[in-house]
Amino acid sequence: MSIFLDQNPGLSAEAFSDCLRISISDGNLGDLPVAADPTLLQLTYAGARPAPPTAARLHDMCNSNFGAPTVIDGTIITALSGGVDPVSGIDITGNGITYIDSNVTPTVIRVVYDINNCNGGGIFVFDTDGNKISLARPPLLYHELSHAFRGATGTQQPNDEPPAETDENVMRSAMGYCLRDVNNHDGGCGHGDDCSGPPTPDSDGCFIVSATTGSPRSAEVAQLRGLRDRVAAASPLGARLIDRIYADYYGFSPAIAARLDQEATPRAAALRVVVRPLLAWFTLAGVLAFEHTDRVAVRQAQNALDDACPRLLGRAAIAGV
Ligand SMILES: [Zn+2]
Structure with a gap:
């Protein structure tokens, strides 16, 4: 069948x-x-x-x-x-x-x-x-x-x-x-116990990323999932924190994704202004957490963040550093 x-x-x-x-x-x-x-x-x-x-x-x-x-x-x-x-x-x-x-x-x-x-x-x-x-x-x-x-x-x-x-x-x-x-x-x-499993909103937490990049298999989605899995492997507490963030995100994400799926201009804007800078931030945070002794990797992640952030919002302005 x-x-x-x-x-x-x-x-x-x-x-x-x-x-x-x-x-x-x-x-x-x-x-x-x-x-x-x-x-x-x-x-x-x-x-x-x-x-x-x-x-x-x-x-x-x-x-x-x-x-x-x-x-x-x-x-x-x-x-x-x-x-x-x-x-x-x-x-x-x-x-x-x-x-x-x-x-x-x-x-x-x-x-x-x-x-x-x-x-x-x-x-x-x-x-x-x-x-x-x-x-x-x-x-x-x-x-x-x-x-x-x-x-x-x-x-x-x-x-x-x-x-x-x-x-x-x-x-x-x-x-x-x-x-x-x-x-x-x-x-x-209504809410029920998740018995220490994944949080109730167990979706991949990638609705908006999927919608803006046009695919649940895009490089951006794979990057986000990969980082979450690395955190989960290293720290159950860190994984719970990420899951909590996804839980909040889940509350509004599917509805926005459904709209983005149908409208090309907001989709492109959300990808450029929100998703890619956020992913670059997550990546830098991941590199600092897991590979902070690798100066080349840190420098590459910082450069990627510079490239991903909209021109009006440089890394220094966002980070305050
Ligand atoms: Zn049934």
């Missing part, structure tokens, strides 16, 4: 980013234009079937011909910043839905989910002790893809939530989140 990313309303990069997390970022995920339908991108997953179960499931969904009783051959993922799914008319704010759409030919399975974490307020579900726990985007998407997998293979259960929530727990485990009660489908908008 195939998985497609819906390019409307311009948030397919966020769906791709969540698929990257599901693939455990093994580097084999890609996308291709679809000649017959320019509103879609086809998700591609190269290489041998990977070992992590979430990655293996995604690889299967991109590459396998399941044979009988496969009933439907395509799943379309639509990422929305909350609001109403235009196809079903269902408000998916703080939620995700999966359904079979037989109003189009060929019949497809649609996965529609909220990438804005319920307007930034968080989404909670329950653990087996009845505690509220957070529901982040990759487990939410993986939960919906679990429904889609059984929809495609004709193996839906009369109550399809326990198997979807069991799969959701596999993704939770891979990300370090606490586990959900698979027999409790309740939940809502």
